[in-house]
Amino acid sequence: MTTVGILGGGQLARMLALSGAPLGLRFLVMDTEPDACAGQFAPLLVGDYRDQRALAEFASKIDVATFDFENVPAESAQWLSERVPVFPNPRALAVIQDRLAEKTLFRETGIPVPQFVDVASREGLEDAVATISAPCILKTRRLGYDGKGQFRIKSEGRATIDAAWKALGAQAETVGLILEAFVPFERELSVVAVRGRDGEFRTWPLTENWHVDGVLSASLAPARVDDALAVTAFEYAQRLAESLDYVGVFALELFCRDGRLLANELAPRVHNSGHWSFEGAETSQFQNHLRAVLGRPLGATTMRGHACMLNWIGELPDADAVLRVAGAHWHDYGKSPRPGRKVGHATVRADSTTVLAQALRRVGEALGRQAQVAPVVEALAGAAS
Known part of the structure; x- marks a missing residue:
């Protein structure tokens, strides 16, 4: 029986393990925390990702390795790859971990990207703001996610620049900083795609996303865009996958402005905006990721009607309030509650946009979360008109 090792024991690893059971797979999860939620469904090895002794024990018990978050040290993934197959490959992980390298890759592969400048000092920040103009966003090059490690610069005044440097300047030498132009986007979209060991490439339908305080709140698939825009998004994703010789599932996050797409970020793993695929697609992102890293045939990514994911x-x-709604599906990650923490999600699936909108209204009313479902319902109304 094949054992898949997963570096990182969060909800993504948990859902990978659940999705691998029908394939007859075993799993070993490695995480720094003894209460990692994936450990509720798979054996858990607790250790530091830089500890070669722990990594050696991990490698000795698995047939192939992958990871559930992008901040696994790239050098640890490289060390591991010299002992067992690791997918995605460590080079892809290293590039995507650094926003500057990632944005440079976008540009080199001909994918439009907001203007960006590397920032190494307070004076460099002032020059970069003068080059890009406000509004713009100062970000850490590494370790930022879900809106963390960011500071929006709304004006070019010295006080605003001082505040930005005070917030993030100390990290210039440790993780690096990058200044990016602010994009007044109309929509946030994502391509969730998979590439197999043999180079086969597939995408799920383009997904539209809504964020609150930098954290994904809701995802709708398929997105309400014309076919030409979707084809362009898929081409960008395939370009990146082939450039990186990527194997597995990834997500390309995009801004849409005036009918034009701009690349925002690349996530080298199964992605929050693809969670709807559990119930909304022929093959979920989780099972296709496992098929890809094992070199097995990829499953169909076609949709089953229309789907919306709501993040908790x-x-x-109240789970029961959601489960009373036809077409609703519940996912509890087994985590203790904590402000800002992703603790679960629900997927609502229907055969038409009208029925999906009705179901989402019922969920919103039952939970007192009308504001969370409102933009999705509005988008569905626009698609139906």
């Missing part, structure tokens, strides 16, 4: 942040709402 901080604490779980």
